[in-house]
Amino acid sequence: MMYRILLPFLALVSAAPAVGQTPEAPPPAVATAPKPATVKVTLTTVEGPIVLELEKERAPITTANFLKYVDQKRLDGIGFYRAVKVQPGFGLIQAGVRNDPKRVLPNIPFEPTTKTGLHHEDGTISMAMAAPGTASGDFFIMVGPAPTMDADPANPAANPGFAAFGKVIEGMDLVRKIMDEPTSATAGPGAMKGQMLVTPVKILTARRSG
Numbered sequence: 001m002m003y004r005i006l007l008p009f010l011a012l013v014s015a016a017p018a019v020g021q022t023p024e025a026p027p028p029a030v031a032t033a034p035k036p037a038t039v040k041v042t043l044t045t046v047e048g049p050i051v052l053e054l055e056k057e058r059a060p061i062t063t064a065n066f067l068k069y070v071d072q073k074r075l076d077g078i079g080f081y082r083a084v085k086v087q088p089g090f091g092l093i094q095a096g097v098r099n100d101p102k103r104v105l106p107n108i109p110f111e112p113t114t115k116t117g118l119h120h121e122d123g124t125i126s127m128a129m130a131a132p133g134t135a136s137g138d139f140f141i142m143v144g145p146a147p148t149m150d151a152d153p154a155n156p157a158a159n160p161g162f163a164a165f166g167k168v169i170e171g172m173d174l175v176r177k178i179m180d181e182p183t184s185a186t187a188g189p190g191a192m193k194g195q196m197l198v199t200p201v202k203i204l205t206a207r208r209s210g
């Protein structure tokens with residue numbers, strides 16, 4: 001038994017350099033790529049803050065569009081109005097200007113995940129749209145991962161996905177709470193029927209925060 005215990009120790013000793021032996025130089029450090037540039041935005045809701053980290057380098061068009069809404073205060077006073085509850089702990093919440101002519105800006109070009117390298121994971125923020133190139137001022141936040149909402153690299157025409165452009169870094173507990181809010185069984189057009197919150201969660205302000 002003692003022999004078996006000593007074997008690993010002897011192996012370590014034999015692997016160590018002898019006294020006076022010149023140790024080999026450590027391998028050169030591998031340079032790591034710098035983190036892509038981001039910008040933070042805080043959505044202050046009536047329930048508390050949600051802090052976003054937006055990918056202004058990897059998704060420049062989509063992020064710039066969102067920041068226009070923020071800087072022009074077009075998101076102040078809107079609300080999270082939709083909760084898609086696929087299963088417990090999995091779904092999304094949606095907010096936006098809902099084509100309000102006083103708030104909406106022109107549609108933006110589509111930035112698919114095959115271009116940005118982003119993915120629809122838990123906490124991802126992405127643009128709502130009817131089709132590629134129709135996104136403007138409505139967005140959603142994922143609860144749980146949804147890889148099927150990424151563009152299909154093998155067949156992007158069949159599944160272009162949605163334009164992810166950042167993630168929640170603070171306030172996911174609030175996002176989940178909003179998703180669990182009651183929805184109307186009858187409100188909502190088409191596929192959105194039954195997904196509209198009875199009481200939307202108001203966004204008081206949206207501001208850059210870093």
